[in-house]
Amino acid sequence: MTEYLNETVFTWGGVPLKFGAGAVDEIGHDLGQLGADRVLVVTDPGIAEAGIAQRVADAATAAGLTVGIYDRVHVEPTDTSFAEAVEFAGQSEWDGFIGVGGGSSIDTAKAINLLTTYPGELHDYLNKPIGEGKAPPGPLKPLVAVPTTAGTGAESTPVCVLDMLSLKVKTGISHPRLRPSLAVVDPLLTLGLPPEVTAASGMDVLCHALESYTAKPYDAFPRHTPETRVAYCGSNPISDLWAEKAMSLLGGAFRRAVLTGGDLAARTDMMMAATFAGMGFGNAGVHIPHACGYPIAGMVRDYVPSGYPDAPLVPHGQSVSLTAPAAFRFTFPTDPARHQRAARLLAPDTTPHDDPREQLPSVLAALMRDIGIPSGLGEVGYGKSDIDGLVDGAMKQQRLLAVAPRPVGADDLAAIFLDSFENW
Structure with a gap:
């Protein structure tokens, strides 16, 4: 076999996508297909105040799912805000998550999924040289991403990003297992953005x-x-x-x-x-x-x-x-x-x-x-x-x-x- 010094293989991974006006109202059906019964909606105060998170929760509830809401996501999340979100989520048992909002909410949902499925230290998973760069030890639970901004693309990526307050720098976690199970992209959710x-x-x-x-x-x-x-x-x-x-x-x-x-x-x-x-x-x-x-x-x-x-x-x-x-x-x-x-x-x-x-x-x-x-x-x-x-x-x-x-x-x-x- 020929030995190559440079890479000859690339990988490409994607997230199943549901796109279009009104797509978010079908989320209960989608979560049922993923096998989730108890789901936590993860969002920020602004999205909650606009009623979008409740609309998502109502759609899931109408399909027979048990739904909770965490609405304290920090815009531009930090190690502290991640820890607070993980602590809240860890008080109950969830078999699925919905990130509703911009990249801050979706990335926080990814961190919750990782750190409640495999409890440990955030530092273990952060990218080197800031963290240890460890891989998640196994599959994560279903996570549906519902973006409300045309921005981060977090609904289709394998990364989550945060500010490390003590270091005054952003870093993140990167691994294919962080990719959402489904992206539900509804342009109607962006009409009220400033x-x-x-x-x-x-x-x-x-x-x-x-x-x-x-x-x-x-x-x-x-x-x-x-x-x-x-x-x-x-x-x-x-x-x-x-x-x-x-x-x-x-x-x-x-x-x-x-x-x-x-x-x-x-x-x-x-x-x-x-x-x-x-x-x-x-x-x-x-x-x-x-x-x-x-x-x-x-x-x-x-x-x-x-x-x-x-x-x-x-x-x-x-x-x-x-x-x-x-x-x-x-x-x-x-x-x-x-x-x-x-x-x-x-x-x-x-x-x-x-x-x-x-x-x-x-x-x-x-x-x-x-x-x-x-x-x-x-x-x-x-x-x-x-x-x-x-x-x-x-x-x-x-x-x-x-x-x-x-x-x-x-x-x-x-x-x-x-x-x-x-x-x-």
């Missing part, structure tokens, strides 16, 4: 698609064994298809969804883009913008965004977008044609920039400006004196930086952060 949330969530979708599309190719990684092959395996032909379709949908719908709000067609395309981008990056991975976004969110001091709880916060979608123009300038030499194609998919009617290297960054900056994303790190409260701390936090994200299409060192990250204080 424009600021729509904009930030959508930038997360966009970065998912772009980062997975420009990731290091799977066959450029060292050869893996079946035991060592990771969930984020690099760009591959199947993930590329999902990323391209997500970018095409975003190019037509993103501005409309933010600026008009009630455009159901635009909201539908955004939800589809979020799910498709999740199917891409949930296998290929993400890289520099997400690695930089984690310390940007984790080190926040006094920036309070509109449309979110009245507390210091850089929403995840904002945090990953702020360094995206600079990051894609950095990665451009690895595959100029791919970067230019991404720019055309996102802005098919825009005259390309004279400098090919600037085509994608200029498309991103124009979109971000139009939908109200902060202009750069300076607008969310950072100064040049923060660069060392931001670099240190990003360097901790080696699982993500390993997916970048070229090596990324501390000096490279410092230059990217410096280039991101003002994007226009």
Whole structure:
């Protein structure tokens, strides 16, 4: 048998999907098919107040299921909020879970599922070098994800993300067993989202698609064994298809969804883009913008965004977008044609920039400006004196930086952060 030094195999995993207006009302039937009788709805106070969580619970109850609700999910969850949610869930026996909300609720539901099925320390499962990176020892219970934002794609990914408060950095858990059993995606649930949330969530979708599309190719990684092959395996032909379709949908719908709000067609395309981008990056991975976004969110001091709880916060979608123009300038030499194609998919009617290297960054900056994303790190409260701390936090994200299409060192990250204080 021929021995190969580089990888010759890629894996692609997906979540069964139910998509469309009114899909959420069928959730009781879906849970019954998965064998769940006692289910816990996991959501945040805003979704609970809007009545969406109760609507999901009522649909499950009508099908004969016993339903509880945990409605104290922290927006941008932390190690502390995960612990509180797990403690609550552990007071009763559940044989299934429903995550209702944005990525915060769905990721919290994933953590509850893991840590109540296999009780242990959160640290054991966190990605290295922050945690031990251990795999779940066996299958998890059924988990149905019901996204209410076109954002994280958490309904189709094998990861959950959190802030480590003591370290002031984001990290996560990554393993195929964390993927939900079913994604129920209903565009009607997003019609009431504030424009600021729509904009930030959508930038997360966009970065998912772009980062997975420009990731290091799977066959450029060292050869893996079946035991060592990771969930984020690099760009591959199947993930590329999902990323391209997500970018095409975003190019037509993103501005409309933010600026008009009630455009159901635009909201539908955004939800589809979020799910498709999740199917891409949930296998290929993400890289520099997400690695930089984690310390940007984790080190926040006094920036309070509109449309979110009245507390210091850089929403995840904002945090990953702020360094995206600079990051894609950095990665451009690895595959100029791919970067230019991404720019055309996102802005098919825009005259390309004279400098090919600037085509994608200029498309991103124009979109971000139009939908109200902060202009750069300076607008969310950072100064040049923060660069060392931001670099240190990003360097901790080696699982993500390993997916970048070229090596990324501390000096490279410092230059990217410096280039991101003002994007226009």
